[in-house]
Amino acid sequence: MEQGTLDDLGTPLAGVTFVVFDLETTGTSAAEHGITEIGAVKVRGGEMLGEFATLVDPGGPIPPFISVLTGITDAMVVAAPRMTEVLPSFLEFIRGCTLVAHNAPFDLGFIKAACAAQGYPPPVNPVVDTADLARRVLNRDETPNCKLGTLARFFRSGTEPCHRALADARATVDVLHGLIGRVGSLGVHTLEDLRGFVRMPTPEQQRKRHLSEGVPSRPGVYIFEDAAGEALYVGKSSNLRNRVRSYFTASETRPRVREMIGIAERVRTIVCATGLEAEIRELRMIGATKPRYNRRSRFPERVVWLKLTNEPFPRLSIVRDLKDDGATYLGPFGSSRTADDARTAMHEALPLRQCGERLSATVFRSACTLAELGKCGAPCDGRQSQAAYGVHVAQARHAMEHDAGLVFSAVEARMDRLSAEQRYEEAAVDRDRLAAYVRTAARMQRLLSLTRIEQMVAASPAFDGDWDIHVIRHGRLTAAGVMPRGAHPVPYVEALVATAETVIPGPGPTPAASAEETETILRWLDTPGVRLVRVEGGTWSLPAYGAGRLKGRIDRAYESLREHRPREGRPLR
Structure with a gap:
């Protein structure tokens, strides 16, 4: 019998x-946020060997809610x-140690980002979480x-x-x-045993492996379901068998998913004709069932829109519902705050009224301060006629659906002026x-390019010379084969079109499907090899x-900010 060496035994934990x-x-993003404090404790065999602790100037302001959470303020990191x-x-x-966090x-992630920014190789130390x-x-x-905090109390x-x-590092040692x-x-x-x-x-993953039996390739x-049949998690794959099996192997390390596997009692599958159909069905099922372990796409109904109202003197209003009332919409926005940011950008370029009351062309009232500041033509007191006000409304509608240049130029000019006055935060x-504003307008115009088409049939090459064919109506996938x-x-195409889902479009830029569904279809249409078979009731443009054309400038500006992390706002060049 061959005798093992000491190296075969590994490194005893007492000597690590x-x-x-x-x-x-x-913040939470290593690419966009900075480090304000580092605390570290070096231990071996249960004994402390040293500590490392310092505040760090993150190169930018600390958000107020972070200061409330940590107690670290801008004043503390100035020096x-x-x-x-x-x-x-x-x-x-x-150096030479096993990292624990x-x-x-x-x-x-933050340490590696800092290393990359300064030209150091990332640490290759063994890691224990x-x-x-x-x-x-x-x-x-x-x-x-x-x-x-829970574990610190449990282990006293x-x-x-x-x-x-440093306090959190000391608690983590215990x-x-x-x-x-x-x-x-x-x-x-x-150490080798521990890693x-x-x-x-996990034992739950091993015990639940039988749930992947019988899943087709x-x-x-x-859909992972609990004992009561409630959907816990919804996913999609081009090969259901391989994907479901992966949840019960060591490659699946996501804590939430492992927790979900412990609750799951069955896996239900829905076979789809194509990969695109699987993506779309996944989105629809997540939106309909709202599985607690899915993080994205669960609440498509929570989006908001910026509405140019249809009344004698229209205004920009933030709404949740799209109505067939002749109004113009911009969106969707993920939150009311983002919609309000876009509205403020448009108000910088267009002197639309900002009051909430419905105005009449014959009944007047006193004007507000905005009129005195030149931000509104005061149609409320009769100084501006409906026809004169209508010029600005037409510009607003054009800025929402066609050309963002007017708003872009006005806000950029204000930014240049503020920067020249060293008012960088403003x-x-x-x-x-x-x-x-620009990102949402670009997104909506891309959505409109497809949702305004009554019917599109497109095909892409599949395996073994087959073709995936899809019927799309008003931005909604209605048939796949x-x-x-x-x-x-x-x-074949005629048969697929004849059996496709009937779509009655509703109002707004997304009349038949969620924005995510239409965007998924647009991404597929952009893939190499896709051929347009038929386009009816509109043109794709x-x-x-x-x-x-302006979104690229916006994205480049933010990429520059991520690289340089300046304290001040910069013009969009």
Whole structure:
């Protein structure tokens, strides 16, 4: 019998040097937000070897709600070093150590982003995530969740987490030691054992593998359901069998999904003719059933619109419902705040009234301050006729549906003026308002290019020479099929059109489907190889001077901001 070496045994946990660290940041995106504090504790064999703690100047203002959460204010970081000074010291502190963090991908994401920005290679240290480890070791009877505060109380930490980096790192040390004590009884005694234990499928994943039995290897939608038949999670795949099986392997590491698998009792599948049909059915089912473990697309009805009302003196109003009342709409917006930003951008260029009352062409009342400031022609007191006011209404309608140039130029001129006066924060606010308007206008004009077409038939090459064929009416997928190689296309297309869903379009830019569905179809139409078979009741085109030509400038400006993270707003060049 061959005798093993000491290397085969792995590194005993008692001899591993861990650096347990935590960050405080100005937000959740490593690409867009900065680090305000780093705290780290170096331990080995249960003994503390050293600590690293510093505030960091993030290079920009700290949002008020972050200051309330962490207690770190702009005044506290004014004299703090920048990340360019802190990062080399932190990388030296963690050299040769195993990194530990609670929800490690979040903290490591910021460290890697900082390394990339400064030209350092990303750390290659082994990593242990105490949140992930806790989910595997503890059950709900012991702890209701795996938040750091909950685990610190469970393991009786001597430090209470308080959203300050060093205190949270110290609490995580106690949680780590508590978890190591628990996994020791499961045969985990080395660092290699610990990391392998985290990568293994959970007991629930192993126990529920039978749910993937009998799933077909076809494109379609899968629905995880609980014992009562409630949809827990809806997904789609071009190969249902492979995708569903992956949920019961070590490759599935998402905490929410693992939790969902523990509740699921069955997997229901709906086979679809094409991949596009699967995508569309997934969107519709998520919107209809609102599964608790899906994060996106659950509430398509919550979008809002900017409405140019249809009355003697129209105004811009934020609404949730589209009506067939002759009004013009811009949207959809994800929130009322974004819609209000776009409205403010339009008001900068167009002197539309901003009052909420319905005005009459014959009954007058006193004007508000906006008239004195030159922001409104005061149709309310008779100074501006309905015909004169109608000129601005026509411009607004044109800016919403065709040419965003008027609004773009007006807001950009104001930004230039504010920047020249060194009022950078105000310029940045205007920049965000302009972005809300331009991006939404570009999106809506792209949607309108398809939703105004009564019927479109398009095809794309599939496997083995087959063709995926889809019938689209007013931006809604109404039929999908696969035409076998060598089949005559005309009778096949005619049969598919004859069996397609009947669509009665409603009002607004999305008259028959959600914006997400129409956008999904547009993405498919843009893929290489797609052929238009038939277009009826309209032409597929975009406005020559539409908002799409300006969206590129907006996107480039924000990309520059992500790269340089300036304190001030910059003109959109």
